[in-house]
Amino acid sequence: MKGESTIPNAPVIGVFDSGVGGLTVAKELKRWLPNVPLIYFGDTARTPYGTKAPSTIVEFAKEDTEFLLEHGANIIVVACHSAASTAKEALRAQFQYPIFEVVTPSVEVAARVTRNGRIGVIGTRATVESNVYARELEKLSPNIVVIGQPCPLLVPLVEEGWLDRRETKMILKKYLHPLRLQNIDTLVLGCTHYPMLKPLIQKKMGKRVRIVDPSEEVARMVKAYIDSKGLLRTHPSPSVKDTYYFSDLGVVTQEVIRRFIREPIEVRKASP
């Protein structure tokens, strides 16, 4: 442990989200770090977070983090965009573990890859109206212009599994049209559900537009962290089993989970 009590030597990643959307983050983490055990907590009983008061979001995020730590996690990934932007500082102040979240790496990548400085952000109404991406991007570079576009119907469409339906394509076209007119060259998927629609979004926006997928960006960042500590080499075979916890696990939620992750996973009901 080399005196750093906060750095795990057998990494166990804990991911939390306000619901099922964070499963796209879990999927990317398993793709980049297949041998690192993962504990997921989806707060399906209290979803969504985005529309709630900041103090409530912070309180929920703390509870979710504690839940993951109690279940053996020692690296925390905040998959929920609302919790990431609202509770990041509070979590880092309270918990002595590495805490990653989806917003920062996406903002950094977007600022780096844009050529013309015109970046689109799509998300729920709550995320787009919170202006978190615009604020963070403008901090990095004052010349960046951020064009936000709320796409509130995409979450229900994804949860229904309507990933390639004509209706979804029409609605997506309508949502993305203003961004096309604004000549953006980079588009941030500001909602955990949207990576499920990435091929469709890329097609509608054209090859010229670079899509930034926060699920992938945060997974790469966690991998870089684990690599940098040499943690993978010393502990190749994990003893903790991947487990996916949800605070509500009704029939409907179970169906939606299956749409996000197709291979069999261990799903349990639990609350912080």
Place this chain on the structure above:
Amino acid sequence: MKGESTIPNAPVIGVFDSGVGGLTVAKELKRWLPNVPLIYFGDTARTPYGTKAPSTIVEFAKEDTEFLLEHGANIIVVACHSAASTAKEALRAQFQYPIFEVVTPSVEVAARVTRNGRIGVIGTRATVESNVYARELEKLSPNIVVIGQPCPLLVPLVEEGWLDRRETKMILKKYLHPLRLQNIDTLVLGCTHYPMLKPLIQKKMGKRVRIVDPSEEVARMVKAYIDSKGLLRTHPSPSVKDTYYFSDLGVVTQEVIRRFIREPIEVRKASP
């Protein structure tokens, strides 16, 4: 008061719902009983109820009812279909006030108006899979055949205000198609949001199909009750002002409220 402490002599209607959908019930109550003051509570912080455990729904429904009583209501209307079917008995056992709900009058009307005994019910996945309408209808008449059809995208479409869009029409057509094939002659709108789409639903189903709107049915029942007690004549001018409380009242919720009720209403944030 004639010795009946539970019967109000100046009626004040308290309506609760898991969110904004119950505003269709509030609207019908104001249409049928414009002079009776109304207190609304929408539990937008904990919406939806349908996916939650029955014991949780009962607990929330009791809290919501207490909230309305504390704010002066003396007639309770359960606008939420999940709370209506799950918590009705528990509320009547605990509270000495008249308690109306959306399911019973709709079931009675549907059973009465059907000619061929084939009744369709549309709702959220949770409502349709709970089979509450089928159970209640079969209790009334064992020969009735109930065909349930979940329409999960209609709530987000209504909340977006996409009431007459091409995409909404296409999705509605897809949802209603199996019901048309099943030769139903009566269709129950088993979700508080759906009355907003009533003209479109009627058009897609054809004139032959009778639409049962629970918002209207429960409002008529409350009116009949108030009329029967002669309460309107003795107290024509109410002193309580209509107020709409919501447990979460973010920007997004406020927009959705405006889509449901177009005239200005007094909206406040409050929790049980």
